Every structure is written in structure tokens, then in C-alpha cells.
Amino acid sequence: MTENGDATPLVRLEDVNKHFGNLHVLKDIQLTVDRGEVLVVIGPSGGGKSTLCRTINRLETIDSGTIVFDGEPLPAEGKALARLRSEVGMVFQSFNLFAHKTILENVTLGPIKVRGKARADAERRGMELLERVGIATQAEKYPAQLSGGQQQRTAIARALAMDPKMILFDEPTSALDPEMVQEVLDVMVGLARDGMTMVVVTHEMGFARRAANRVVFMADGQIVEENTPEEFFTNARTDRAKDFLSKILTH
């Protein structure tokens, strides 16, 4: 079912635990992400969703347990960790574009400096990606000159430029004005259709229904429920999930 016919999951988390001081933010997490799968992580604030997402490229370290990416345990540090991160794209809530670089430079920096691509090749590919996310005309501008939606689409192009094996989305639309949410979600739905492996922390039900293969509901540092999107939103199994959904679906 995947391009290389490999049936092993791309990511596997086993017994992952993490504390912030006294706060136990990840409790015995077991989770796999298959190749080509779109996994939506949903749940109340402070439930550990973002932390879970960030452990996968080790922006957060873990206290115990193992995380295996593409058959290899996550490297702890150094060059090996940098190489792993170059294969896992990340899109942040606050975009985090490099403010002193143009939109095109933001997209080409990784390919040139990390992958060692020639500038001309990186720029050609960068323009293709900017075209794909609909902001090719803004290539020479700086991040502060763009709207939030455009900045987030740039961030997606920046992640794609590394030809990642998967992309992590940490609440990609939470910092956007309402009218800009859709343009970002549309790009993400397109990626999902093209078979990109994605872990998406989000509250966007519409996206989950349209694009997700699976929904994981997290609360209090635990995975409370795993389900298909349709089942989860219409017929959640756990009371905790029902309670959460009743709060966000009623208005």
C-alpha cells in the first residue's frame, strides 16, 4: 500500500513518558503512525497533544520509553539528530518563518545548507512549491509583509522543500484569523490526498472529517480514544471524549 511496499509503521511510540516538573504530560503513550496515514490528534488544552507531536522530531525529549522512526530509534543529539529532523517536516502554530530572509530564502535554506543542493536547483524547486501553496508572487517579500495564512503556507512549503518522510502540524491554524484558516486547510488536504504522512494537532473537525484516516483523542497526558473520524465525531466511545465534543460542537 505504500510506494516501497513497507508495511512497518513509519513512527512507533512505546511506553513514552514525559514530565514537566511535577506535571506528568505524557503517560505511557503507545502510538503508531503508518506510512501515508493522516493522523489527527485532538483534545483539551494542556492534554499533551503538542508535546506528543514535538517528541516525534525530538524538539521535546522524553523521560522514558522509545520512539522509533523509519525503523531506527530517535538519535539523542548531534548530526544524527539533525539528519532525522531534516526528514521530519514541522509546521508550527506561530509559523516561525525566518524574519530576516525572504519567502523564497525561507524555503531554500534547508535544501541548500542541510541537503547541499545547488542554489539554482533549490530555487527552482522552491518556486514550484510556492506555486503549489499559492504564494509564488510573494517570493521576494519578507515574512512580516505577508498575512498569517500566507506565512503558514510558506511554512508548509519550507517543510515540503526538504522532501520529508512525514510532516508534523502543531495547531497550524490556531493563530490564524478565521478567514485564513480555510486556505491553509486546503493546502493540507491536498497534501493528505497526495499521500503525505501527517500528524496534525488541530481542533478543525472539518479537516479531520475530510482528510484524516484516524483520530486520536488525548486528555490529561493519555490517549483516551482512537477511532475513525466519522465514528469519533458522531459516536465517541468514551465519556471523556463525549464530554469534550459536547463542549466544542454545541456552538
Add this chain to the structure above:
Amino acid sequence: MDELIEYGPYLWEGFQVNLGLSAVCAVLSLVLGTILVSMRVSPTPVLRAAGTAYVNIVRNTPLTLILAFSALGLSDQIGLVFSEEPSTNGFWLVVMGLSAYTACFVCEALRSGINTVPFGQAEAARAIGLTFSQSLRMIILPQAFRAVISPLGSVMIAMIKNTTVAIAAGYLADVAFKMKDTFDTTGVSIPIFIGIALAFMAVILPIGLFTGWLAKRLAVAR
């Protein structure tokens, strides 16, 4: 006024020494200050500790003491000699002491500049696979420099004026020494005071204006 004209060429010679010291120290202190700040924000505890210790020790020691130590301690006692020619040796001892001292202030200015760069950008840099030193070099420091151009200008201005204590290293060539030397022979002269002050202002005022202009021009829009 006559003294100023009579001793003008002699004093000018000294002032050129101050300019030379300033130029070399500017380059060295910026380089050393950048290295120090890289140490201070590095993930390696040993480097961080070394950078912090250096800055706290050198920054809190009077410059005259540092220069005297360079000449008497490092050169005379330990035998650090840059040149057999005493005046050249003196020049480089002052350069070393003053650069070592000024680098601390460069480091601290840059460190406050690093604090203006949102943490998320460092995370984004790591997330695309840049190593710590790459993200420091390509993402963090370029923005930090732009944020602190004006304060760095002030550090450079202080450094230029600090060249007048070169005498503390036993280096008898700069304009402050030559002024004192002149006063010893002719008596104190107000025009000479004013002439030297004006010479410094002529160099320093443009630096303030230039760095102010540059800071505006290179400001990173957020």
C-alpha cells in the same frame, strides 16, 4: 593657540596611533565578542561556563589594570612578546588588552540581541535539520546583530576613547601620552585640550550617526 599649531604635527602622530588601535581593536573585539556569545548560548555546559567566567572576570576588572597586566604580567613576567621592537610590542599589547576587554561588552550587547529573536525561529531552524552552529550563524546571530547595531556603536565609541589609556600598558605613543608630554614642556594648554577633544568628536560623531542610520535600515520587521 600657538602651542596647538606648534605641537599639532606631534599630537597628530599620536592621534593616528589611537586610530590604528581603534581599527584593529574594533575588528578583534567584534570577532572575539561573537565567539564569546556563541559560547554563552551554546548547549555545551563547559563552553557556557567558560564564556560566562571570562566575561564576568574581564568585564569587571578596570581597563587600566588589564593593560598593566598585559604589559607587566603577560609580557614581562610570562614572556609574551609580539615583537622585538618595543613600540610595536607595546601596540600589540594594548590591542590585546583592549580587545579582550571590549569583547565582553560586544558579547553582552549581542546576547541581548539574541533575546530579541523569537525562540520559535531557533526551533524552526532545528526542525529543518540545521545544527546548532548553523542555526546560530544563519538565523540567530544575523538577526541579533541587526537588533543591536546602535548599542554596538556605543561599545565601539567607548572603545575608541579607551585607546587613550594605552599608557597604562607602558605604551608611550598615543595622543594622551603626547598631550601630557607636551604639557610637561610647555605647561597646560586649553587649546590643546580642545583640539584633541574635537579630533575625537570628528571621528566619533559620524560613527553614532552611521550606526543609528544603519540600525534603522537593517531593522528586521516582525
